[in-house]
Amino acid sequence: MEKYTLSLHHYLSFVVTLFGSLLGSFSNVVVFRSAESRSVIFPPSACRSCNHKLSPLDLIPVFGWIFLGGACRYCKEPISPQYPLVEAFMAFITGLSFYKTGPGLNFVLVSGFAAIWFVASVVFVRQEQKKYSPFLWAAVYASLLLRPLLPGISFNSKVSAIYTGAFFFALLVALIAMSKKDFHEYFSKAALLYILLLASPGLAYFWIAVAISAIIWFAERFETQAKHGVKAFFALNIVYIIIFMFKMPHFFSLNF
Ligand SMILES: [Zn+2]
Structure with a gap:
């Protein structure tokens, strides 16, 4: 080289x-x-x-x-x-x-993960989908398949526990979604939340994401706040993509 x-x-x-x-x-x-x-x-x-x-x-x-x-x-x-x-x-x-x-492969993994995450967020905030978008499925697969491959992750027991927790949290959202009329909207929210939690580059980021998501959902229970809630959730994802971009590749070393 x-x-x-x-x-x-x-x-x-x-x-x-x-x-x-x-x-x-x-x-x-x-x-x-x-x-x-x-x-x-x-x-x-x-x-x-x-x-x-x-x-x-x-x-x-x-x-x-x-x-x-x-x-x-x-x-x-x-x-x-x-x-x-x-x-x-x-x-x-x-x-x-x-x-x-x-x-190299790391570039494909990092940019692919962030790009799918971003486009799924845009699809989500526009809320024009009346059925499951291929991009939301892609988002789920991306987080399931790509995330463990990204460097900087060692699957010790603590990290595994967090990821398992994130999975069940997102699953809970998906289950609640099934009882709702606008299922696709909740599904996309569950998919995005799942990526957001998985992509959190540290414990502190993880819990901040959980806390903000909980506040947004509470606010969304009120009719007048619903639209703002969607935008706030979109903004949260954008902020986390930016954090991901700056934090994640930190684990790579490009030496000249
Ligand atoms: Zn024109």
């Missing part, structure tokens, strides 16, 4: 960040179209208001939206800020995980 220098690493991190923004652009398509049960491959991207086909320039991640002033070039209808925000956050996730882990 003599050839892999620091400047090459910085350059590749930049390239991976750009790639991440494209991945974010694709995530937007998945989020919007899966809610409408449409194909993610076809037809090509068009304005959601006037249906005008978008030019490659309009589709440049983050900057396309900024150059257009957040409105469609053709019909001047506002374009949701969800587009640039998702693109920017996906760029952040992939870029930072590469910067911290370097090329």
Whole structure:
């Protein structure tokens, strides 16, 4: 690995960040179209208001939206800020995980785990799903399969007890969900909570997550608070993804 220098690493991190923004652009398509049960491959991207086909320039991640002033070039209808925000956050996730882990399997594990977690959170906060989103299933599988593979985890008895606890806590939420009409909404909440608890990089983070979740759920019992509760839970996941990004790869060592 003599050839892999620091400047090459910085350059590749930049390239991976750009790639991440494209991945974010694709995530937007998945989020919007899966809610409408449409194909993610076809037809090509068009304005959601006037249906005008978008030019490659309009589709440049983050900057396309900024150059257009957040409105469609053709019909001047506002374009949701969800587009640039998702693109920017996906760029952040992939870029930072590469910067911290370097090329290799660890990069795929860390960025994959965080990206699935993030997209599932966006699907959750939009609440347009009337059935189980493939992404929420992916979220469950990701946490089950990827999490134990991530470095920095040694399965001593204390850690195992916490993960078993997290599993039963999430299972309890899922069971309560089954008695509710809006099952899918509770299911997605259980899936996200499960990842959030599993991904907590330390005992303190774990208990803070449990405490905040409990407060949010208590608040959600009141009709007027329900919408805020969903947004608060989304925000909690975003904060934890950021903590995960900075804390988790800490276990990797990239030595030059
Ligand atoms: Zn338009």
